[in-house]
Amino acid sequence: MSGARPRPKRRCAWAEGELMQAYHDQEWGVPVHDDRRLFEFLVLEGAQAGLSWSTILRKRPGYRAAFRSFDIAAVARFGEADVARLLADAGIVRNRAKIGSAVRNADHALAVVDEFGSLDAFLWQFVGGRTVQNRWRSLGQVPPRTAESDAMSKALRRRGFGFVGSTICYAFMQAVGMVNDHTVGCFRHAQLRGRAGRARKPSRPPARGSPGGSARG
Numbered sequence: 211m212s213g214a215r216p217r218p219k220r221r222c223a224w225a226e227g228e229l230m231q232a233y234h235d236q237e238w239g240v241p242v243h244d245d246r247r248l249f250e251f252l253v254l255e256g257a258q259a260g261l262s263w264s265t266i267l268r269k270r271p272g273y274r275a276a277f278r279s280f281d282i283a284a285v286a287r288f289g290e291a292d293v294a295r296l297l298a299d300a301g302i303v304r305n306r307a308k309i310g311s312a313v314r315n316a317d318h319a320l321a322v323v324d325e326f327g328s329l330d331a332f333l334w335q336f337v338g339g340r341t342v343q344n345r346w347r348s349l350g351q352v353p354p355r356t357a358e359s360d361a362m363s364k365a366l367r368r369r370g371f372g373f374v375g376s377t378i379c380y381a382f383m384q385a386v387g388m389v390n391d392h393t394v395g396c397f398r399h400a401q402l403r404g405r406a407g408r409a410r411k412p413s414r415p416p417a418r419g420s421p422g423g424s425a426r427g
Contacts, residue, residue: 222396223349229267239402241341241387245329248386249319250280253312255382256373257303265303272301277312282323285316311372318370334388336362342389343403352391355380 225234242248254273258266266273276299278284288296296302296309319329326332336358346352359380366374384391392399 219397220395221398222393227264230264233267235398238385239387239390239392239398242385243330243334245282245319245323246280248329248333249282249285249316250274250277251382251385252315252319252371252374253277253280255378255385256311256315257305257308258381259308259373259378261303269302272299276302282316282319282329285313286320288313288316308373315371315373318366322369333362333386336365337383337388341387341402344389344391346391346393347395348393352393353380356389358388359383 219235221231221234225231242251250273254266254270257269257273274280276296293306293309293313297304297306302309322329322332342358344352355376359376362379362383363374363376366379380389383389387402390399390402392402
């Protein structure tokens with residue numbers, strides 16, 4: 211007697227293709243509290259503007275190489291020669307405005323670390339330090355922006371960050387687990403209900419140039 215065939219996993223409707231499915235199953239919506247990975251997603255979400263996320267995922271290894279594995283202090287030190295190098299790098303999106311913004315954002319991120327102790331503590335404050343658990347039944351119900359992403363966008367822009375409009379911020383919040391926007395029929399929705407770790411609040415800010423953050427990402 212042969213065993214019953216296992217049911218295929220139900221995923222969010224956007225998770226099509228091997229690369230997107232792997233990202234959906236392993237990363238999207240998992241709470242991130244490591245400053246380097248948070249900065250990575252800020253850069254990648256900004257780079258996506260006007261493009262598909264699958265395009266960015268394909269270029270992700272190129273971004274990690276070009277941006278020194280998203281070491282915030284290292285990127286903040288990039289000068290004109292580095293910008294020229296990035297503009298010639300086919301492994302990333304060669305858009306001068308996006309590249310320049312990513313470099314400037316690293317410097318602004320260091321200022322945030324000086325003030326708040328970590329990028330983690332600053333960014334997670336917009337959801338009170340815990341994942342917002344949504345219960346969308348279809349992709350069409352998921353909003354492109356929220357009051358929380360509006361507040362994050364406004365705060366980041368006030369500090370000089372670029373490519374951080376509310377829609378980009380909400381995509382960032384979805385990616386790093388600030389909101390659980392897997393639809394309720396998706397197998398990951400239930401799995402991530404218990405993955406809402408609170409952002410750490412360091413007892414004292416680290417020195418500028420040594421961005422902090424919790425060990426978990």
